[in-house]
Amino acid sequence: xxxxxxxxxxxxxxxxxxxxxxxxxxxxxxLEITDEQALDTGERLITLNxxxxxxxxxxxxxxxxxxxxxxxxxxxxxxxxxxxxxxKLGEAHRYVQVTPWTxxxxxxxxxxxxxxxILAVEKLCGVEAPERAQYWRVxxxxxxxxxxxxxxxxxxxxxxxxxxxxxxxxxxxEIILDIFEAFCGARLTTNMMEVGGFSRPIPENxxxxxxxxxxxxxxxxxxxxxxxxxxxxxxxxxxxVGVISxxxxxxxxxxxxxxxxxxxxxxxxxxxPYLVYDRFDFEVPLGQYGDTFDRYLVRMExxxxxxxxxxxxxxxxxxxxxxxxxxESNYVIPPHKGAMTTAEDxxxxxxxxxxxxxxxxxxxxxxIEQSKGELGYYIVSDGGPMPYRFRIRTPxxxxxxVLPHMAHGAMLADVVxxxxxxxxxxxxxxx
Amino acid sequence: MAEQPIWLTFIVAFIIMNVLLVGMAYxxxxxxxxxxxxxxxxxxxxxxxxxxxxPIADGIKLLGKEDLIPAAADKVVFFFxxxxxxxxxxxxxxxxxxxxxxxxxxxxVNLFVTDLNVGALFILAIxxxxxxxxxxxxxxxxxxxxxxxxxxxxxxxxxxxxxxGLSLVGIFLITGSLSLRDxxxxxxxxLEFGPLSLSNxxxxxxxxxxxxxxxxxxxxxxxxxxxxxxxxxxxxxxxxTEYSAxxxxxxxxxxxxxxxxxxxxxxxLFLGGTSGPGSEAxxxxxxxxxxxxxxxxxxxYVWLRTTLPRFRFDQLMGIAWKVLLPLxxxxxxxxxxxxxxxxxxxx
Numbered sequence: 001x002x003x004x005x006x007x008x009x010x011x012x013x014x015x016x017x018x019x020x021x022x023x024x025x026x027x028x029x030x031l032e033i034t035d036e037q038a039l040d041t042g043e044r045l046i047t048l049n050x051x052x053x054x055x056x057x058x059x060x061x062x063x064x065x066x067x068x069x070x071x072x073x074x075x076x077x078x079x080x081x082x083x084x085x086x087x088k089l090g091e092a093h094r095y096v097q098v099t100p101w102t103x104x105x106x107x108x109x110x111x112x113x114x115x116x117x118i119l120a121v122e123k124l125c126g127v128e129a130p131e132r133a134q135y136w137r138v139x140x141x142x143x144x145x146x147x148x149x150x151x152x153x154x155x156x157x158x159x160x161x162x163x164x165x166x167x168x169x170x171x172x173x174e175i176i177l178d179i180f181e182a183f184c185g186a187r188l189t190t191n192m193m194e195v196g197g198f199s200r201p202i203p204e205n206x207x208x209x210x211x212x213x214x215x216x217x218x219x220x221x222x223x224x225x226x227x228x229x230x231x232x233x234x235x236x237x238x239x240x241v242g243v244i245s246x247x248x249x250x251x252x253x254x255x256x257x258x259x260x261x262x263x264x265x266x267x268x269x270x271x272x273p274y275l276v277y278d279r280f281d282f283e284v285p286l287g288q289y290g291d292t293f294d295r296y297l298v299r300m301e302x303x304x305x306x307x308x309x310x311x312x313x314x315x316x317x318x319x320x321x322x323x324x325x326x327x328e329s330n331y332v333i334p335p336h337k338g339a340m341t342t343a344e345d346x347x348x349x350x351x352x353x354x355x356x357x358x359x360x361x362x363x364x365x366x367x368i369e370q371s372k373g374e375l376g377y378y379i380v381s382d383g384g385p386m387p388y389r390f391r392i393r394t395p396x397x398x399x400x401x402v403l404p405h406m407a408h409g410a411m412l413a414d415v416v417x418x419x420x421x422x423x424x425x426x427x428x429x430x431x
Numbered sequence: 432m433a434e435q436p437i438w439l440t441f442i443v444a445f446i447i448m449n450v451l452l453v454g455m456a457y458x459x460x461x462x463x464x465x466x467x468x469x470x471x472x473x474x475x476x477x478x479x480x481x482x483x484x485x486p487i488a489d490g491i492k493l494l495g496k497e498d499l500i501p502a503a504a505d506k507v508v509f510f511f512x513x514x515x516x517x518x519x520x521x522x523x524x525x526x527x528x529x530x531x532x533x534x535x536x537x538x539x540v541n542l543f544v545t546d547l548n549v550g551a552l553f554i555l556a557i558x559x560x561x562x563x564x565x566x567x568x569x570x571x572x573x574x575x576x577x578x579x580x581x582x583x584x585x586x587x588x589x590x591x592x593x594x595x596g597l598s599l600v601g602i603f604l605i606t607g608s609l610s611l612r613d614x615x616x617x618x619x620x621x622l623e624f625g626p627l628s629l630s631n632x633x634x635x636x637x638x639x640x641x642x643x644x645x646x647x648x649x650x651x652x653x654x655x656x657x658x659x660x661x662x663x664x665x666x667x668x669x670x671x672t673e674y675s676a677x678x679x680x681x682x683x684x685x686x687x688x689x690x691x692x693x694x695x696x697x698x699x700l701f702l703g704g705t706s707g708p709g710s711e712a713x714x715x716x717x718x719x720x721x722x723x724x725x726x727x728x729x730x731x732y733v734w735l736r737t738t739l740p741r742f743r744f745d746q747l748m749g750i751a752w753k754v755l756l757p758l759x760x761x762x763x764x765x766x767x768x769x770x771x772x773x774x775x776x777x778x
Contacts, residue, residue: 048575056664070579070744159664161656161741167470233656233740412579413665413743 045073048412052081056159056416059426063403065415072415075407077400082430090390094356095121095195096333098390103189105392106428109148109371111140111180114193119274120366120377121195125331125359132322133197134275139210139313140183140192141275141368142306146217147176148371149303156296156420157228160237165227172220175213182206196332197325207314214307214314221303228296238293242406242418245290252402255395256373257298258422262290268369280309292421299423331357356385363389372396372423392431396424435541444525444544451524455687456486461726462733469737496676501573504673508571513674513681515564520688523557526550527695528612528704529721533714542714543612550611551603554696555596558651561685562588565653565660568682569670580669583744584653584660590751591650591657597759598643601766602633602700611699618703634701639762641701643755645731648693650747653686655736659744694728695721 051062060081066074086105090098102113115137122128129137154169177187182203184192192198228234244254249262259266267284269277285301287294326332334352338345361383367376373395380389399422406418460475460483467474475482500509525544532541547553562584569581603609606617618631634641650657661669671682698704702724705717742750 046575046578048579055667067579070583157740161658161662161664162739163466163655164470164737167472171471227738228740231740233742236746237740237743411743411745413659413662413741416664 044068050415051078056155057419058155058424061400061419061424061426061429063415063419065407065412067412070412072407072410072412075404075415077403079397079400079426079429082426084431086431087390087392091387094385095359095387096356098387099193100189100191102392103191104427105394105431106148106370106372106375106396106425107188108151108425109144110188110190111144111192112148112368112370113375114191115141116366116368116370116375116377118193118195119368120364120379121331121359123366124362124364124379124381125195125329125357127196127326127329127331129197129326130323131276132317132320133324133326135313135317135320136198136202136324137193138275138277138280139310139317140180142309142313143176143179143210143213145306145371146303147173149299149306150176152299152371152420152423153224153296156417156423157234159416159420160234162228162231162234165224168220168224172217175216179206179209179213182209194325194333196327196329197323199325199333199336202324207318210310210314214311217307218304221300225300229300235293237413237417238296238421239291240289241292241410241414242421243289243291244402244406248402248405249290252405253398254373254402256370256399256423257295257302258373258399258402260284261287261295261298263287268367268374272367274366274368280312282309292417295421331359358383358385367393370395372425372428373399394428394431396422397429397431400424400429435539439538439540440544443540443542447524447529447544448521451521451688451691452684454691455684456490458687458691458729459489460486461729462736465730465733466737469734490680493677493680498676498678499673501673503573505571505573508567509673510678512564512568512571513678513685515567516561516685517564517681517688519557519561519564520685520692523554523692524688524695526553526611527692527699528615529718542718546610546612549609551599551609551614551696551700554611554692555592555599558595558689558693559588559592561689564682564685565670568674572670572673574673576666576668576672577670580660580662580666580672584670586744587650587653587657587659587747590748591647594643594647594751594755594759595651597756597763598640598647599700600759600763601637601640604763604766604770605633605636611696615699615704615706619706632701632703632706637701637762637766639758640766643759643762644697644701646755648697649732649735650751652689652693652732654690654732656739656741657747658736658741659747662741664741690729690732691725694725694732697728698724 046067048065048067049062050065051057052060057063062078062081064076064078065072084104086101089101093101099114099117102117103110106113150169150173154166154173157165157169180190180192181187183206184190184200186192244252244258244262246262246264249259249264254262255266255268263286265284265286268274269282270284282305283301285298285305287298325335327335334345334349336349339349340346359381361381363378363380365376365378367374369375374393375395376393378389378391378393379387382388403418403422407415410418463485464474464482475485478484478488500506526547528543528546532539534540565584566581569577569584572578602614606614608614608617614633618633620631649655653660659669660666661671663669666672671679674682698721704724705714705721
């Protein structure tokens with residue numbers, strides 16, 4: 001690393017001002033060796049550019065691999081092909097308008113992203129949703145977790161070659177998407193949460209619909225386990241592959257199943273409960289060896305636990321009859337009902353929709369346990385209608401950093417299994 | 432085996448070839464329908480009744496596509512490599528017997544193209560020649576995914592060719608012939624145990640060889656779970672990544688014809704080929720029996736593909752050399768020993 005030192009400047013604790021720290025680094029990362037250079041140094045390595053158009057990089061990720069035969073000697077993930085500037089867009093939109101952008105970060109678990117953002121805004125404004133709304137948020141969030149894990153299982157198994165798994169998983173995910181559709185009208189980009197609760201009524205037949213899913217799903221999940229858990233090829237492909245030691249998992253800042261697969265007990269739902277999670281009886285599955293198979297087992301168990309939580313929440317919801325929206329707060333959209341009859345209510349509603357609301361000055365960080373790990377929203381408010389600073393800590397962006405660590409010394413075929421086991425969604429990584 | 436004029440052999444060969452090509456086309460339909468049923472979906476339904484014209488539509492589509500050749504490709508090799516796969520796949524069916532000599536329109540007709548005295552060896556040899564098409568095509572594409580696919584294919588075929596050959600040695604020891612017709616005839620003689628009369632299909636006397644052959648045959652034809660040379664989730668499309676249009680379909684045809692040939696081969700070797708109730712009286716019934724047995728094998732191929740994940744390259748080689756090869760050798764030793772005992776040459 002060549003650091004150009006200017007004698008007229010003084011060194012700061014952060015380095016020399018004006019130094020081009022990365023001048024000898026290539027634009028894309030650390031790995032840009034051409035074949036000619038490789039030949040010069042007598043290396044017999046192939047540089048393989050995997051992606052951004054590749055069947056199993058889960059979107060538009062690019063991985064530059066250096067291969068010795070089939071063995072990976074170096075691996076450099078390159079991201080940013082799906083960068084849409086969500087954080088900057090968040091700073092240019094009013095608080096209500098940001099919720100749809102959160103749908104589009106991790107688009108396979110949109111309700112959980114909505115939830116994280118809405119909780120952050122509620123924390124900023126000091127609003128608390130009524131209990132019934134909180135239970136409904138838990139239900140939708142946990143269903144979303146199952147839906148996200150189903151995508152993970154389907155694509156992960158497909159990457160390893162179990163072709164039918166993806167179709168079975170999408171079949172079950174379809175039922176969950178139908179539930180979302182009945183609840184909010186959208187399947188993928190749900191935009192279903194609002195500050196203060198839910199302003200729309202819950203459809204009548206939704207509870208039976210969810211109960212139906214809870215009745216069907218355990219058997220179907222047992223079928224998946226029959227196909228994979230005791231399959232010798234599946235075990236050979238996942239056991240001992242991509243081992244992350246507990247120390248490495250912590251030092252890479254992993255969260256979610258990648259962390260718990262290594263045996264570290266950290267789940268935001270237990271560590272710092274939000275919503276009403278402290279009232280539910282559920283367990284946090286932990287892995288033992290930190291390999292791909294452990295992470296598979298952890299996620300499978302998480303789906304079962306999510307179903308348990310939904311079942312408990314449904315029992316509460318059915319016995320409760322409280323409002324869904326905290327209308328008493330100023331930061332909550334005024335009821336739509338009055339806007340149709342009285343002029344004052346209509347004006348209030350109109351102003352609120354057009355101008356939004358101005359939360360108090362301050363900053364918040366709200367973390368939730370998303371399907372892939374800890375999802376955090378950091379919002380700085382200057383008292384205006386738009387966030388002054390909006391930052392999303394997406395779990396898969398952080399988790400992806402461990403890929404080179406796992407891929408070193410693995411086979412080429414393992415790389416796709418490792419990308420699958422981290423469970424990335426490029427919309428969430430690139431934001 | 433009756434002598435027959437050469438033009439008659441040509442007619443038989445022509446019919447067999449065309450039936451094989453149509454069979455291959457409908458093998459894709461069969462695979463898609465069976466997979467769809469296993470995966471809870473419909474499969475092709477739009478082209479013709481129940482989607483029956485789908486293979487024809489696919490063929491026309493492939494013919495109409497633009498034939499792309501990468502700028503860096505070695506053009507001559509790139510042109511001819513797919514043909515090697517296609518031709519070798521087609522040639523090996525010549526030694527498969529579809530029955531004996533029958534009377535059609537008052538004329539003696541042999542229901543096979545040729546009765547080579549080393550028929551089984553011929554199929555194995557042609558099968559391993561076919562891999563040249565894959566390696567050359569992969570190399571000529573000037574694509575790293577193709578190259579890796581070709582390398583995998585070379586290693587895989589070399590390893591599994593050995594298993595395939597060794598698993599058949601037991602049968603050759605029992606029959607005393609490498610001709611597929613002799614093997615077929617030997618299986619038609621029932622085994623007499625006093626009043627009991629058992630079928631002499633080699634699946635009963637060589638069960639281990641049958642299992643070994645089945646595994647090796649799947650690997651030999653590059654099918655799941657041994658489809659590493661074209662593992663689409665790792666190598667995009669493996670050796671045929673750069674191929675398009677009809678050049679691609681030669682690879683595709685070759686793969687499916689290979690599957691059919693291996694299934695025919697397996698039915699002939701282990702399941703008594705055309706033999707079955709009524710096949711001695713009516714040769715058409717024999718053909719039906721052969722078809723049924725072949726379809727069972729093809730169904731097995733599709734079943735594997737929908738169920739199993741893919742092996743990793745090192746695991747694939749490990750299984751071949753550490754598990755299957757010793758078992759194949761053990762099978763030869765046991766068969767040879769029993770043969771010696773039954774001939775009274777020991778004890």
